[in-house]
């Protein structure tokens with residue numbers, strides 16, 4: 001984990017607050033390091049621990065070393081992906097942990113720091129000897145990707161200011177710093193720029209990298225999860241938009257039209273030593289031709305790939321590289337399309353179906369300098385850690401989702417038989433916010449919490465520096481579900497979703513549209529004994545989210561560990577942040593419908609070895625580490641397909657299905673002015 005500390009510095013600099021140093025073989029050092037390593041006696045003064053790095057025979061890494069240390073790195077760029085895949089392959093191939101440590105020391109010293117951290121993280125997540133080690137959140141390693149508004153410069157300037165108890169005053173990051181309210185898109189900036197949401201997205205793409213050895217890329221239903229996780233992001237964004245009197249996000253349909261939405265990220269980039277480039281209003285996309293990143297493609301290529309995907313969807317088959325057709329089946333079609341769209345290296349026929357989603361990110365990220373004439377690097381859309389900040393991310397993913405929905409519309413609607421659970425009736429359903437008198441009311445507000453910047457930045461004198469972040473949050477709540485089981489004891493899967501009741505004009509939503517706005521809140525199994533059952537489930541237990549503490553506290557260093565230094569808890573970094581589970585709502589109470597369904601676990605169960613290695617805090621959007629996705633049904637079931645004939649509304653949909661229930665809920669937002677805990 002010390003390798004994650006201040007990744008821009010030479011590897012032999014002191015690490016952590018304990019001033020640990022690595023003793024590195026001379027041969028591993030870059031020429032720059034060799035010239036200074038012996039001239040820095042001060043680095044030894046405070047040293048408490050030395051870690052010896054053994055020299056080993058290393059495979060050739062000259063290709064990845066070709067990416068300059070001060071250049072930018074993007075997983076969306078095929079050339080960069082190839083470089084990372086090579087590093088991942090080398091790190092995955094190290095036979096022992098000691099060899100791995102040696103290879104990592106070499107890489108850390110000689111590779112571009114962004115490429116290094118990305119590749120190291122993917123390898124750590126996938127190697128049997130390191131996958132239970134919690135990698136530090138990227139916000140600590142590279143706070144510059146998450147915290148803007150000049151706060152990091154202030155942190156440096158104020159590093160000498162201490163309070164009487166010896167700690168530093170946390171630096172407040174204002175909630176509003178990227179635009180003014182003249183820009184209506186800014187109303188949902190609290191969502192787009194949320195630290196936890198961006199960390200989730202970065203982590204998701206680490207768990208599901210585009211390229212690398214098979215064990216890293218080839219995962220159960222990864223294409224489907226690419227579709228589902230991003231579909232949920234768009235749905236969640238639309239809910240936030242409704243709460244802020246904005247219409248649904250418009251898909252980026254025509255790639256030649258000016259893009260109305262501008263974005264000025266105001267993030268400083270430590271590595272490229274410049275700010276992230278902004279995008280003005282009404283910019284159009286251009287063909288990309290940049291030698292630096294070995295990028296050359298036309299906007300027309302994107303359109304051609306899109307048309308070919310639509311063609312495959314309408315024909316129901318895809319063309320494989322060998323010319324054979326492959327069926328887009330009811331169960332597996334979406335997975336094929338997800339891999340094809342993304343595109344990962346397991347795409348069925350990348351030569352023909354191309355690299356639509358990734359290169360869309362790249363075209364958008366480089367629209368300010370498509371031929372590199374200004375020597376500018378890419379914008380936030382080019383990095384999975386920053387892409388969700390930009391309004392155009394959602395327009396692009398609304399387009400991507402539209403392609404998937406075209407496929408979903410070709411599938412037969414679920415029949416009553418597929419939706420029912422014999423003799424299981426939901427007799428009562430409610431939700432109760434802790435400490436609130438009102439029933440079926442969810443309560444949100446802004447909160448403040450701290451993020452430690454010390455791992456990513458060097459401060460003199462030493463000691464923690466915190467950024468105080470203002471973010472949306474909700475009060476914990478509990479679902480109460482009364483279930484009457486007229487049959488024998490059985491197991492059910494409880495599925496909880498929420499959607500707005502009305503559209504942006506205040507008209508009751510038809511299920512055809514509402515189904516695309518349902519956000520998953522939880523999914524869990526429940527034992528149903530014969531007779532009456534009361535199920536109580538807390539919001540903090542959600543299968544969608546990771547615990548709050550994971551976003552805002554440095555768990556990797558403050559957590560009890562076993563004798564090998566491994567975490568005793570099974571937190572996994574991937575997961576929607578708990579504090580963003582519930583949309584913002586409105587002061588008067590934003591009306592939603594809360595839906596619960598219990599399906600027969602016999603139909604949902606997935607065959608898999610019940611070994612101890614799980615990391616399933618947030619399996620709904622992230623799957624389970626090294627295991628199959630834990631639910632056999634299509635992701636998003638029962639709303640992933642258009643409803644059956646005649647089921648125009650949610651009420652029609654659940655008619656004759658007593659294993660479902662719907663209640664009206666309100667999301668009430670308390671503005672920060674009424675919250676004494678918030679200081680701006």
Ligand code: CUO
Pocket residue numbers: 201205230357361384387397
């Ligand atoms: Cu996650 Cu477009 O895939 O960003």
